[in-house]
Amino acid sequence: MIRRHAMKTILRFSCGHRVSSAAWAGRLAGLDCTVRDVDLYALDAALRDDAAALLIGMHMDQRFLQANAALLNDYVAAGGRVAISGHVAHPFLDGLTPVRPLDGGGIADLTVARAVAHPIWEGVALEDLTFRRGVAGFYGHAWHAPPEGATVIHTLGPARRPLDFIWRLGRGAVLFHGGNDLWSFGGDDTTRRLLPQLVAWLTEDRS
């Protein structure tokens, strides 16, 4: 991947419902990047735009993404990074598999455990991932089987069902979070660290 500009661009896709990443400017201060909001159906043209990373969220048209899987795989293989959130119905990148339900919906089943430390979640308390206002399950309440060789970051419940994982694909990498958009957390607790630390990971220098 050829990078002509020092300033890195992250593309955040939307499907008809307006989003504005301009509101993130304060939280991303000091990171040498811009986040550009792009209609998902302009994916093909947008990928020719030399972006460093993509945000693919929970409200996306996965049938369209699946129809464009070759384009997305090529993008990552050439060195791009992609962060994906939501449940998978239509796998659209090598390594994605369909969502699976948990064995139960009790607090034990919904409790988040950390398998390994990772800079994106540095300083983010497990308590804040498991509970919001005392209610469990907002960060994740379903699971996905990771591809072989993936690094599992967080799991759910006593069966340790994979919730967040990262895998290499060619020269790039994919981060998958099987719940609400990872970049949407940010109340008054430690989950506020997720957005800037995710963006730092997506845009870090790499060969």
Next chain:
Amino acid sequence: MTVAVLDGGTFYHHETIFGDRFRDRFDRVIYAPALTASDLTDVTLLIVPDRLNPDLLRRHRPLLTDVLARGRTLVVLGECEAETWAPGVRSAPRPTNFWWWLDPAETPPHRFVAPEHEMFRHVAPESTVWHIHGVLFPPDGAVPLVTVPEDRDGRDPGGALLYDDRVTTPGRLIVSTLDPFYHHGSRFMPATTRFLDGFLTWTRALARS
């Protein structure tokens, strides 16, 4: 009779439409970006699920309003920006009360102003109660079925969450701000599953009548 539903390609549309629980409620599933007139020729009732891409709905406006012009039924659920493309729809935002159910002193503001309406033969009133995404102002002659009063001393407008309009067009337009396809399809809010149990039974009955 043919009940059709649009599929926006999201995981929650997929789970609600193709999951075991409701798969038999739909005779035809139409991928929304590919909608054509011929998909709708024999459709008696078309469901636009909540959170369907509003850009697509605005683009397909002639096809959607033609369903009504031909005397058929169109059901439009929440977060579809219906006020920008569906006949007679007016709405106003209202802060989303995501956490109302955590306060035991809080009672839901929902009112069921037409309890004799046929929908309530299928839909339990309490199954319409979850957080609120905006309100609708039904046109004169339309029948509001679920309403909420104004709140916070008038700062949040009152209005309908669901209404039945048989006057604006030759067809029947059922509009709601509720978002059950999203929540049921996310496997996270049982009230929305109970709502769809009743509502999707009613839409089949409507398509037969």
